[in-house]
Amino acid sequence: xxxxxxxxxxxxxxxxxxxxxxxxxxxxxxxxxxxxxxxxxxxxxxxxxxxxxxxxxxxxxxxxxxxxxxxxxxxxxxxxxxxxxxxxxxxxxxxxxxxxxxxxxxxxxxxxxxxxxxxx
Amino acid sequence: xxxxxxxxxxxxxxxxxxxxxxxxxxxxxxxxxxxxxxxxxxxxxxxxxxxxxxxxxxxxxxxxxxxxxxxxxxxxxxxxxxxxxxxxxxxxxxxxxxxxxxxxxxxxxx
Numbered sequence: 150x151x152x153x154x155x156x157x158x159x160x161x162x163x164x165x166x167x168x169x170x171x172x173x174x175x176x177x178x179x180x181x182x183x184x185x186x187x188x189x190x191x192x193x194x195x196x197x198x199x200x201x202x203x204x205x206x207x208x209x210x211x212x213x214x215x216x217x218x219x220x221x222x223x224x225x226x227x228x229x230x231x232x233x234x235x236x237x238x239x240x241x242x243x244x245x246x247x248x249x250x251x252x253x254x255x256x257x258x259x260x261x262x263x264x265x266x267x268x269x
Numbered sequence: 270x271x272x273x274x275x276x277x278x279x280x281x282x283x284x285x286x287x288x289x290x291x292x293x294x295x296x297x298x299x300x301x302x303x304x305x306x307x308x309x310x311x312x313x314x315x316x317x318x319x320x321x322x323x324x325x326x327x328x329x330x331x332x333x334x335x336x337x338x339x340x341x342x343x344x345x346x347x348x349x350x351x352x353x354x355x356x357x358x359x360x361x362x363x364x365x366x367x368x369x370x371x372x373x374x375x376x377x378x379x
Contacts, residue, residue, distance in 0.1 A: 186368070195271065196306075196314065196357055198368035211367050245313065253302045253320060254361040255368045259313045 151176040153246050153260035161240075161267050167233040171246030171260060178227045179204045184249045187220065187231045188256065189242040197242075201249060202229055209254075236267045272297060273358055273371035280377040285348050289374045291341045291358030297369055301361040303341040305334055308355045308373075317356075318343065348378050 157169035171185070178185060186201030200210040202220045210218050214233070222229040233240060243264050247256035274292040281287040291303065305318040316325055318334035321341060333344040341358055358371040 188368075188370075195355075195373040196359070196370040198359075198370060201368065209366050209368075212365055249368070250319070253304055255304045255359040255370075256306075256314070257304070257316050257319060257325070259315075261313055 151248065151258050153248065153258060155244060155246050155260045155263040157263065157265070159264060159266060161236055161265060162269050163237055163267055164235055167231070167236050167240060167244075167265055167267070169231045169244055169246070169263065169265070171229050171231075173227045173229075173248075176248075178222065178229065179224050182251050184209075184251060184254060185222065185229045186247055186249055186256070188245045188247055188259075189240075190245070190262075191239075191242040198255070199231065199233075199244075201254065238267050241265065241267045271372040272362060272365070272369040273360065275356075275358060275371035275374045277372070278375045278377065280379055281348055282379050283348050283350060286344065286346045287348060287376065289343045289345075289356050289358075289376070291343070291371050293339050293341075293360065293369075295339055296364035297339075297360050297362040298336065298341055299339040300363055303334065303336055303358055303360045305332075305341075305343045306357045306359065307352075308357065310354070314357065345376075350378050352376060353378050 184201040187199040219232045243262040245262045246260040248258040302320040306314040308314045321336040
């Protein structure tokens with residue numbers, strides 16, 4: 150059974166870089182049918198798509214975050230990662246990693262999510 | 270302001286049917302598949318519908334999806350109190366080359 154697990158600091162200082170990793174188990178990140186991505190949800194608010202990556206490295210990013218976001222993949226570890234730079238309190242959210250079918254490009258499998266708080 | 274527009278809330282009595290709409294444009298719903306998600310309080314979103322009208326294994330046939338033009342609809346029949354949740358639509362936007370979600374609809378089963 151496919152499982153995705155987010156890991157990384159739960160507290161980040163303003164202006165610093167948020168870094169999260171998603172470890173995939175029960176399936177290969179190198180599958181040709183899927184993209185791997187990040188979605189976030191500020192407390193009490195809706196879902197925001199951040200970006201996604203194919204195992205060969207091609208990426209798509211939310212235009213509103215593109216200047217601050219980098220998503221990378223490590224196929225040897227079956228992991229992919231998110232970096233969000235110059236964070237502010239507005240970046241406080243639950244961050245989910247997810248798998249997306251290449252036919253839809255939006256998630257079908259989700260990680261449990263991890264709360265990241267931006268505060269000094 | 271979400272790219273996809275959903276009603277903020279809907280409500281219906283147990284056993285009744287409810288529909289949730291998701292309105293977009295030709296660059297997103299009009300030319301791409303729509304997915305629907307259920308998020309129970311304090312939990313991770315769960316896929317209910319993919320490719321506009323398909324249900325993953327384990328999702329009861331009380332849940333259905335349809336798409337027409339630049340709008341999509343989630344239908345839920347035989348409402349149960351356990352269906353109380355936030356529901357989101359999502360799709361790809363070919364102009365933005367990005368995923369987009371609706372703002373979410375809170376379902377109350379009265």
